[in-house]
Amino acid sequence: MNEFELISRLIPSLPLNQSVIVGAGDDCAVLDEGAPGRLLLFKTDAVVEGIHFQPGTKPEQIGHKALARCLSDIAAMAGTPSAALVTLALPRDFKPDFVLGIYAGIRELAQRHGVALVGGETTTNPERTLLSVAMLGWVARGQMVLRSGAQAGDALFVTGELGGSLARKHLEFEPRLAEARWLAEHFAVHAMIDLSDGLAGDLRHLLQASRVGAELLASAIPISRAARRSAKAQTSSKPPLAAALSDGEDFELLFTVASRDAVPLLDAWKKGFPKLALSCIGKITSTEGLTIRDKQGCRPLTAHGYVHFT
């Protein structure tokens, strides 16, 4: 039983209450705690030494990554982050400078995005460092974007370039908070998710939540230089397109808008975010399932995102 199977078995039994707008299963939980214009976003995310970062990684990068992952989930709801708590589980022989470095990485990113650090705890995990961040944010009522709103005929977009993130980007990425808010303010974004498990895996999550399918256009998928470089240097056994589809940890935004909005969106995006690519990579279909079209035609996509829990 992997992570996704276990979670899907657990979710139906979880208790809810009247404050819950969206429970488990989207990028963040959404709660109504009585603020007139706002819904709250609530999220946790953990990074573990040897899994999400390697021993020897700079502590500033560990802190950055841990907070940035949570911020990326807030972005996926078109939200604004507000406050975070940091749980730091450390071996007994930890160096204070290591902890201060982690906090320096967290603090630098938090300040840039107006996030208050309001506490947390340190505890012991004898064999390896584990860092979990709990995040509270908000979204204006009416501007929240879920995974579940994709409609047949929608154009499918992705920000940035995909694949090869583990070479460096996964430790340094900037969560797409401003971009996501801009999208929700200027266009009717039907569905959105951030890419943590890889394009193919996260697209499947979006499609399942929306009960639709998608057809990807292979030539339109933006492949990162890191993915091309590692294929060329044979440090990866994956062709660049496969890397872009399945490497994971891209932390870009994947979203859909009505097809009539596709061209206006691309035009406005170039003015708003001239340094960040935005690619229309396919369309949403009423037939469930995920296909990819290339020179040989259209076929089911068998490559899939990696499963965290292995």
Next chain:
Amino acid sequence: MNEFELISRLIPSLPLNQSVIVGAGDDCAVLDEGAPGRLLLFKTDAVVEGIHFQPGTKPEQIGHKALARCLSDIAAMAGTPSAALVTLALPRDFKPDFVLGIYAGIRELAQRHGVALVGGETTTNPERTLLSVAMLGWVARGQMVLRSGAQAGDALFVTGELGGSLARKHLEFEPRLAEARWLAEHFAVHAMIDLSDGLAGDLRHLLQASRVGAELLASAIPISRAARRSAKAQTSSKPPLAAALSDGEDFELLFTVASRDAVPLLDAWKKGFPKLALSCIGKITSTEGLTIRDKQGCRPLTAHGYVHFT
């Protein structure tokens, strides 16, 4: 450098924003997210195998304890819990039934207190299970109780009985949510904290936050049967009073009210909570420091709560 030294070095550098009413350093962070009558409470707490519970502990008890610790912190602010996220880090060879058992323990307690479980994640921690809960709650504006409000002359109270919790209670305790809300609704509670590090240790936290001292009355400290039993059976090297002062994990409420409220409080408590002891164990003094009075007179208390991070 222990947990408290590290935290005290980190806290002054943490970024805040305008939503923060109380940042790091109290039982919960307090945030104003715009709800007219409410402030939000935000807290995380982790339990680690081999530290907070032993291998072989029933998974239902592990889940119960992890959630109950967070609920106890909400209680210490006189708050009401709303929603929780569960981060479960597990060895790769975990048994699904173990996870389902943990969730059963969490769910049972959550339902009893109206807490929604709105997600979280599972991840890998190869050597041991680690469970972190993030909790969101709220408190009516004007009813929040902090650690920092104790005043010289206040009477000092504690619920329940102390010491020997590791024999069983730490896995089964019921967070004092209803009791804390009742206290804040019926009396002017000046300061409150929940007992996780032991009476002596947590009282010191309350005194430091309030910049006051306290004099404990040794004969008034309620000693649990578990603490007396383990002293008698010599399973603990501590005399029962020392156990009550320093064992930790009692998860009772320690609070102060004006001395004129002490007798009315004790009378009303007996009617409201006839099954739970409430003891007046001393008084707050303007002189900083912690002393204890017994038959031999009054002397500084050298026993102190254990430090988590060792």
